[in-house]
Amino acid sequence: MLSKEQLESYWRENRNLMVVVLLVWALVSYGAVLISGLLNKIVIFGFPLGYYMGSQGALVVFLLLIVFYAKSMDKIDKKYGVEEE
């Protein structure tokens, strides 16, 4: 069983990771929307970047974020020995 300090330190690592993930989450969605007028000036293969972010770009980043979080938590779980048997 984990001691109180270990548990707190485990949770702190999880929380920091959560903050990073949600920061990127907010940037690619809300941040990109706010400057989408500017981004639209960049056109790649016919796609204005601002529109592209909202229609597909942000979505792909969402998926990568979940995968990144799951993988990172696996490592942290192992580090503290709290993974499932």
Add this chain to the structure above:
Amino acid sequence: MVDQSFVERLKKVYAIYTGGLIALLILLYIGEKLFNLSPTFIGYVFLFGTIAVYAAIGVISRTGKVAEYYVAGRRVPSVFNGMATAADWMSAASFIGMAGTLALQGYNGLAFIMGWTGGYVLLGVLIAPYLRKFGAYTIPDFLDARYGGKIPRFVGIIATLLVSFTYLVAQVTGVGIIASRLLGLPFEVGVFVGLVGILVCSFLGGMRAVTWTQVAQYIVLIIAYLIPVTVLSFKYTGNPISQISYGFALQGIDQRFAQLKDDPKEQEVREVHKKKAEDLKAKISGLPATWEEGRRKLEDQLASLPADDPKRAEIEKQLKEYPKSPEEAKSKWTEAMKKAQEASKPPKSYTTPPTDVKGMANFLALTLMLMLGTAGLPHVIMRFYTTPTVREARTSAGWALFFILLLYITAPAYAAFGRYEMLNLVGKAFSELPDWVQKWAKVNLITIKDLNGDGVVQFAEISIHPDMIVLATPEIAGLPYVIAGFVAAGGLAAALSTADGLLITISNAISHDLYYKIINPNLSPSTRVKIGKALLLVVALLGAYVASFRLAIIVELVAWAFSLAGASLFPALVLGVWDKRMNKYGAVAGILVGLGVTIAYLIASRFYGFEIFGIKPIASGIFGMPINFLVALIISRLTPPPPQQLQEFVDHIRYPKGAVKAGAEE
């Protein structure tokens, strides 16, 4: 542990199933080409064929065990739970409506694309793994265990029922509409067929049966969604991957819009719309006298015509559709006036974000509430109780989003192609419109009227229903009827799978949370399952009964469900995990105030024209949600901290070790 041999067996079963599906498609295609099978026959094969398969899965998965019935024995591997969650989540609105909304609204429609996917990040990071560790059956279970007592549970039941029931009615309505379109059945018969379709999937096996049919339904809906747009993409660009090929259409649309802005013929038609809007405005301000007058005029006209005049039928129809009361006239005419006002404006650029502050605020608020609502919808969260481990709950959120993205990153391509094709109609003579226009005009999904009488189609003369885009793409792409029928089967699968998830969520909230946990805790496991099944039947019948009225408000209510869930359950769940100091006073007050504020703003803005910062009713949770968080935090700090054992409970759910194992329960 994840049972690998079980995973292998599942893969084999669903691979065979997918192969069978494709074989059926090819067989029907050959039948259509060689033996001229009628569209109705093909429609029946799809309708009853797919429902029979779902029913077979439902029968095979029958169970009387509590853990199997409520959480599929917690045996669902993350990939399959991802597929089931995707089907559970994507309703008829995602499948049929979303691409059309995007086509009609341009950039503004992206709020739905981002909003309905971004919530999975919140689910996967903030909520799902911890609920799985806790390892109960429902959301109210969690609120009870975390906050202690019957009151948090009861508040959770109220929020669950409020959010889920309207959603269920909308899905049953969707099934009725699809069945009636696919086979030309009356709407009520369609609802009944849908009811049977929903019950066969859930009645015998509860969550276990729902899970395995949802996986099967996902496979149908995703293949059906991808075929038409892939062919259309190939036709336009030579590139079958529609998700990356539609850039040319985006460019084409905006170029065409820029040309049409100053076109004199377009301006002429816009003037017609403007005049119509002004006339309606005058009529509305003259109510109720104008309503009386309009009806009398029609009646006089009818009376003046001889009994065998062919014009009589037309006037009789108009009289039948005439508003029944001045109030109805007001709402009908206001709607028509808004539509005419909208049509009288020049087209906006398709890819440009809202340029005014209010438009931007609405866009951001709506996106946020859709995301938070997604992460707070009980029928979605429930699915994460079913994975074998906490680790799988985390990855399952990723798989769910992956399977959802297959459809969601395709929707913008559908939308752009659809819009592009509509613009191709502009400048054509009315006599040379393609066949599909005539066909869909018959069911009022597209209306083209020569408003300025020049015999040529102007953009402002075309009005389309959002559902048109996905439904008409097979014909626009020149595909055989088999594909159009299959698309309808896909829409049916989307509506049925969501309805199943909702049905079981609602019946569990009543049978497990209300009856067993609050009213009568002395029930044997087998009685609990029996009561659950009985309620499933009652709730399904009630849902179908309400759906049979076809209330116009239902579609709106579904959009509101996101604001309600995001402003009530989402904060209570997140704070329950991430704020150890949160107690029952804070959580309950937060939920109640959040719900109250959201409902008050909904009603005030929808029915009384009240607005703060131009926020529309659909995003009303943007007020209730922060107030919920704030009230919860303040009240919890003013009241005693949660007792020792609840604080230990929070510690316990924060790490994966020691979670309930798959198949370990009764």
